[in-house]
Amino acid sequence: MSRKVLLLGIIFLLTVCSNVFASDYYEFSTFGGPGSEYDVGSYGNDIYYGGGSSVYKTTVSITDMAKANEPKFLADGVTPNPNYQVRTFTSPTYINLSGAPTSLEQGSWGEMYIDANNIYTAGYTSYSSTGNYGAIYSFDKATGAYNGTAVTGGGAITSDYWGIGATLLSYGGGQWWAANESSKVYSSTGGAWTYEFTWPSMGGGHGDGMEYVNGNIWVSDMTSNFIARWGKVGDVWMELNRFAYTEAGGNKYVEGMGFGALGHFWAGSGSQIYELGGGVLGDYTETVVPEPSTYLLLGIGLIGLFLSRKRIQQG
Numbered sequence: 001m002s003r004k005v006l007l008l009g010i011i012f013l014l015t016v017c018s019n020v021f022a023s024d025y026y027e028f029s030t031f032g033g034p035g036s037e038y039d040v041g042s043y044g045n046d047i048y049y050g051g052g053s054s055v056y057k058t059t060v061s062i063t064d065m066a067k068a069n070e071p072k073f074l075a076d077g078v079t080p081n082p083n084y085q086v087r088t089f090t091s092p093t094y095i096n097l098s099g100a101p102t103s104l105e106q107g108s109w110g111e112m113y114i115d116a117n118n119i120y121t122a123g124y125t126s127y128s129s130t131g132n133y134g135a136i137y138s139f140d141k142a143t144g145a146y147n148g149t150a151v152t153g154g155g156a157i158t159s160d161y162w163g164i165g166a167t168l169l170s171y172g173g174g175q176w177w178a179a180n181e182s183s184k185v186y187s188s189t190g191g192a193w194t195y196e197f198t199w200p201s202m203g204g205g206h207g208d209g210m211e212y213v214n215g216n217i218w219v220s221d222m223t224s225n226f227i228a229r230w231g232k233v234g235d236v237w238m239e240l241n242r243f244a245y246t247e248a249g250g251n252k253y254v255e256g257m258g259f260g261a262l263g264h265f266w267a268g269s270g271s272q273i274y275e276l277g278g279g280v281l282g283d284y285t286e287t288v289v290p291e292p293s294t295y296l297l298l299g300i301g302l303i304g305l306f307l308s309r310k311r312i313q314q315g
């Protein structure tokens with residue numbers, strides 16, 4: 001390997017590292033249902049939204065899935081993109097969640113997680129009267145009937161400034177993830193919650209979105225258009241990226257977000273749901289990307305190899 005090739009490799013890797021914090025993503029579509037577009041969950045191309053005991057479901061589809069990441073507009077943000085695929089949404093169906101041991105968090109406080117058979121959401125704050133915040137209940141997707149307690153709760157999780165425990169919910173990496181309006185993130189394997197980290201304000205009023213996607217925790221604020229990607233570097237949680245909304249006429253706030261349908265985030269505003277993703281953000285949700293520490297190690301390794309070869313040649 002020539003010194004020129006090694007130097008080019010080093011420059012490329014260091015350039016990648018310097019651009020780790022690049023920011024952009026797009027709005028692909030909006031959906032307006034019955035006026036309960038708050039907390040959002042997704043499985044396959046089904047989108048669930050509402051909160052508390054009242055859940056609605058719609059299914060989104062496009063003609064060509066290969067063009068799911070074609071934005072509405074070209075790079076100038078004005079010219080319509082001829083490859084954009086218009087979304088089709090089915091009429092909403094209503095699911096009433098019933099039979100849980102306690103009441104459920106109300107709409108806008110009760111984010112959901114969805115799997116092949118179940119809808120999961122948090123028990124109401126009154127459950128904290130036993131000092132046991134963060135109970136997560138499971139409901140049958142077809143009937144809405146309570147069918148078990150997925151997380152018993154308790155442990156490190158505490159109420160936020162509104163007296164609420166777990167209001168944001170996801171699952172991944174073999175464990176449950178919860179967060180609250182105070183931007184605190186917790187994990188659980190089904191029992192007590194363990195504190196993980198607190199993300200700083202990103203210009204919004206409080207924490208309002210949290211999802212586990214592709215090995216990372218993604219978070220958002222109320223009244224903010226940022227989505228941040230968090231991960232562990234060694235044993236330390238760090239913000240790895242912060243992505244800003246760049247679509248023309250944008251700044252749709254990322255609240256109560258879920259992830260899934262068409263490989264994108266879906267954020268609920270209370271009156272509409274926004275489909276968000278693609279761009280630089282999509283590089284981290286569509287494929288597995290090495291962490292910044294990996295790039296740095298590779299760069300250091302190449303530098304060492306270059307210097308070793310130089311010493312050998314000089315000797």
